[in-house]
Structure formats: C-alpha cells, structure tokens
Amino acid sequence: MTATSLLDAIAGVGRDTARGGYSRHGFDTVEMELREWFIAEAFDRGLEVETDRNGNIWAWWGTPGPDAVCTGSHLDSVPGGGAFDGPLGVACALEAVDLLRGQGFQPTRPVAIIVFAEEEGGRFGVPCLGSRLITGAIDPDKARRLTDSDGTTFADAVAKAGFDPARIGADPQALERIGVFVELHVEQGRDLEVPVGVATSILAHGRWRFSFTGEGNHAGTTLLTDRRDPMLPAAQLVLAARQAAASVQGSRATVGRLRPIPGGTNVIASTVDAWLDARSATDAETKAVVADVVARATEAAEAEGVRLTVTEESYGDTVWFDAQLAAQVSQWLGGVPALPTGAGHDAGILAAHVPTAMLFVRNPTGISHAPAEHAEPADCEEGARALATTLAKLAG
C-alpha cells in the first residue's frame, strides 16, 4: 500500500474546522484513534506490536531484540497543522515494509517501526516528549506535572490512555534495542530541490515561556497613568524576538502563541503568557538571541510596572547527525543532497544515544505546521522507496 493511500485513510481524523488543517495532540481522542489505526495496519502486516512505558508504539518485523534497525516518526500535529509532518514518516515506514516484502527481502537484523508520543508538544508544551522520556532527557516528575490548556496533567492524560504514569521515564532496556534509527520526514523549508535528501544537523533550539503579570482593570475607566498593562511588554517581546533574530545570521525567533488573561475586549489584562521559539546554528548563538530578547522584554516590563518571569520549557543543543551514516545513506540513494534543518525531531533526541539519520521528502512551498503543508505523491513514493533501500542496506 502506498504512503499516500495510507495517509488518505486517516485524512478525516482530527480535522480542525476552526483553524484549518489538523489538531492531533498526544493522547487526545484523535491521536488515540490514529494509534489504533497504526496498530491495525501493523497487525495486518503480521508485525508484533508493543507500547513501551512512555506510550511510544513499536511494531516489530522479526523478533524484538538488540541491534534492531528502527524507523518511524509521530502521529500528533501542531494545532491546525498539516497532513504530512509526522504521519508521512509512519506511512512510508509501513510502505517500506511492504516494498521489501514484495522484493522477497529477509532482514538479518530485527526491524521496528516506532511511533513516538507527543512529538510537537502541541498539548503539553514540551516537544519530543516520548523520545525525551525514553532517553531520560526529561525528568519524569517534571513530565507528570506538565498541564494542557484545560488543566489536565500529563500524568492524568497518560493514565486515561491506559498507561501507568508512575512508570514513565528513562527506559534503557527499550532504548538499547535500537541499533540504528532512520526517520523519514517531510522537509519544512524550501531548501530541498530534488525529491529526497538526508539531514546533516538540527539548529540549536528551545522554547521559553514569558509570563507578564500586571493588574487587571477596566479598559474604560482606568487612567493610562494608573495602568500596569502586561500586553505592552508582551508586544515588545514579539518585536524584540524578530529584532534579536535578525541580528544573528540564520537565526529564527518567533512568538506564535500568546494568551492574555482574562482576554476581555473591555478589560486590561492581568496576565499575558507568551512563548518564544528561538533557533540558531549554534548553542552560543541561540543563547545570545534569547538573552537579547529577555533583556528587552525585562526592560519593557519594568517600564510598565509589570512582573516578568521567564521559564525555559525545553532546549536542545545543535544536533549533528552521524556524518558517516549520512554519507553512506546519501550514497545508497545515488548521491542525494545533505542539508540542515531548523525543525526539531525525535531523531534529534535519539542522536545522542544511537547512530541516527534522517531522510527528507521535498516540500514544494516550504510551508509546514500549517494546513497548506504539502508533498507531491510522487515524491512521497520516492521517499518510501529510499527508506526501503536504506532499511535493506542496514538490515540485509
């Protein structure tokens, strides 16, 4: 079955009529439906399915064990995201198994498809939560306390999904079975001009929550001089993010999420929460951009008599994928180009522990994390074939 027809089968799941595109978040009813879909597809192929202590699903071709050749991605999305970011890697993995079986290929190493939980952090704020947990990159106590916008904790969400929240956290037994990991993903910029490429690196990136606390009051009766309005420094934060990023070559800094409380038209907000997403080529550059933004926001908050607290919600240093493996994969695929990316991935978390590579499928417009995200069916097929070739070389 082609990756495109697999994606077609879930095209109706989790559509966001308000935002457009899809809203599929870790352990919500929609993502649980996608998990069931994946498990059914794995069963259809006679794969052995297990879900680890952190809610990541493993589908095994061959006996589960060490030195496995693993691939996979995630099924969740950002709010109002596209159809490809995540599911394409899962669909191509299923198709790759079909293609290899069609060729009569017999793996000499176990092969597994892994579906990671809450990769986008769209619900609980921390991206790559499933891979962070399994690798011990996040303290399970901190993870249990994460809350979604309805106030549900990650612990409660995990429990509702049927897992024991007391057992989440580093899982070296599960992790040690991964001999090599290859994630296929739709490219998210406009840098790939052929159907398939391989990744060199991921920008150093993180998320910071800026919480501005002023004084809620009536928008009509409160004199300007009596105000402590947190919207003003929050607005300065938005502008500072762009200015700071523009001053460091190749950097990006974005405020895409901002929430005034209470959020009434005729009410001066009491609190504004805003999130900064910042990424640069190196750790030092990213931290310099963030320090610049924090300084400007702090100054703006003080000028308005507003209290500011800044919390780092996640951070990842620059990831350099295994250069030898990337060169080898590129060669197996006829010399496809290698390129860096600004997007975080579970592969970026795993890269600190196991040899890891990524395949990218061309994105004609560069649009991602939005309803218009797209990849041509022919490019998706070329991606699935490239993944099959790579798995065969690794597991043959």
Place this chain on the structure above:
Amino acid sequence: MTATSLLDAIAGVGRDTARGGYSRHGFDTVEMELREWFIAEAFDRGLEVETDRNGNIWAWWGTPGPDAVCTGSHLDSVPGGGAFDGPLGVACALEAVDLLRGQGFQPTRPVAIIVFAEEEGGRFGVPCLGSRLITGAIDPDKARRLTDSDGTTFADAVAKAGFDPARIGADPQALERIGVFVELHVEQGRDLEVPVGVATSILAHGRWRFSFTGEGNHAGTTLLTDRRDPMLPAAQLVLAARQAAASVQGSRATVGRLRPIPGGTNVIASTVDAWLDARSATDAETKAVVADVVARATEAAEAEGVRLTVTEESYGDTVWFDAQLAAQVSQWLGGVPALPTGAGHDAGILAAHVPTAMLFVRNPTGISHAPAEHAEPADCEEGARALATTLAKLAG
C-alpha cells in the same frame, strides 16, 4: 434583605477557576441560573415578572404601564470579572423595594426593575446588547449573526434560552413604558471619594476588531525574510493604542483581547485577531485616536506583507445624562457629587430615549472588570438607601 446578602446568595454562581472572579455571559448556563435567581427573588416580593422579546427581564411593582419609574442593571460579567459590576445594581433595586415597603411607601406610578441581557458583550462582542436591541440601536439581523467563541450565533443562543430569535429587535411598546430610568452601578475608577455619587456623562467609546492575515508556517524552518507574520503588526497595534491615547488628554485605548491562530508555540501564526477598546471625552477625539491607531497598524501590516481588515463592532457617542434630573437626584441625596465615567452602561443607551440617571457606589481601589473589584458593604447599603430615596421621589 440587604444588597450584600443578596449578592452573597449568588457568590458561588459562575466562578471562573482559571481566570479568577466570575465568567457569566449572556444566555449561558450560568447567566440563566442568575436569571432564575432574580425571578425567584421577584416572585418572593410579589412582583409581576415578564421577559421581553429581547430577553430583558422586567419585574413590576404595581400594574405594568406607561410612565413607569424603572431601575435595574445586568447580571452578566466580563470574562473573569468582579462580583459587583451589574449584580450590585440589581441587588440594590431589590433592596430598595424592601426598604420602601418597610417604610409603608405606596408608589403612585408603576415601578419596575429591569435586568438587561448581555451588557458586557463578553460572549457576543457587542456591549449593551439587550438595551441596544429594545431601542433599535442595533439591526436585529446583525445581532442574530453575532457569534461567540464556540461559533454559536446569538440567534441560536436566544432560541436555546427559549426566546424566538425572529422576534428580537426594536420594541417601542416595551420602551415607551419607561418614564424615567435610574441605574445604580459600582464606580469603576477612583474618582468617587464618598459612598454615593451621580453620573454626568459617559465617554464616547467603541470596539474595533483588527484582523491581521499573514501566512502560517513553521517557526523553525522559515527564514525571517520569507515570513509574513501577523503577530508583528498586532504587537505594533498594542503599542500604537497606548501611544495614540496618550497624545489626546483623558483618552484611553486598550488591547485586552488578542488571539493568534493557530496559536502553536512552534508555528508562525496565519491570522491574529485583536480588539481595540478606545474612549475619549468627545466623538471627535475618540475617532482621532482610532484613526491614528489604524494608520500605525496599517503601516506595520504593510511592512510585513500582512493583510489588515478593521471592523467597528460597536460605537457610542458621548452620552450626557439629563442634567436637570442629575441635579435633582444629587439634591435629594444631600448634595452628592456628580462625575463622568469611562464605562458604558445600558443607561447610556436608554439616555437617548428617556430621562436617565445613574447612581455610583464608591470603589475604594478603582479596580473593576477584575476579580479584585470591590465595594464596602456599608457603601452598598448607602447606595441602596439612595436608590430607594430616588425611586420614592420619582414615584411618590
């Protein structure tokens, strides 16, 4: 029964655990519960209750008819609002009836307590919706099409509450019965230094929706030069509002509500909706402030390649309450001070049609539209007694 004990009875209804304070919005389950409470209190006093075609409740002491002396306010709140804005006027009206009956007062004109629907516009965006509808100040077709944040139309909400949405709109028969209207309200600034005062005027004020449309994309992979990020001009709008208001003496301009879509941390927003609340002493000043803000926001939007549409959601020219009536009321109350207000009220809508006055009860901190909104019980009692005195003078 005192106004304070009446408010105590509804202190548990509509608490907003996320924002603090109360969220009570027109025709939602919470406001419907408050309506039932008011109707029960009216029945307990033997008042004749009717609900007009626009969902405003009338409780009559004496035979409903023309030349009535009317008082009242509203039961809805802003999101996360205080306990006094609205309900204090209703509670003092009930207490005033009790006080007058305790004195053996027999009205020679009918007396009515009116509870107006959706005064804050916290659900459907247009403030004073009940009084605008009854006076014909809003087109009923426009009102029917208003939607709340869940996409429910005002027509559907009205129907669900048991009214016929086809029958909303100007109701001269109901309106003509009002001979005079006196609204008691908690003061919303810090200008009243004694327990009770009377209103002179309401600032010219309105609400404008700024809708910025750019291009949703990935916050990590999209180069700064490729972006059309609507958050940037929205941030400039926030700052422009403050600057424009500061340049016109006594003006206020506020952005307290701002919503990026989709609102993901790692997503450049595709659209940002932000609402401007602007108020000045005169129509010309208010319009000058808004024109200044629109010009600055338009320039910022163009600089980022973002499309901007501005929609006036509501507007009211400066309201001058009946000066002779205000002077008379002040005199009856022993010469209490007269003061203007920046806040809109149903009394401001009615003032164009019938002689109208307002009584204010002191607000020790000036905080309003926020959980900390407060009035001392002794001041509330003085307010209720002042309202009783006023009603007795008018209906005696």
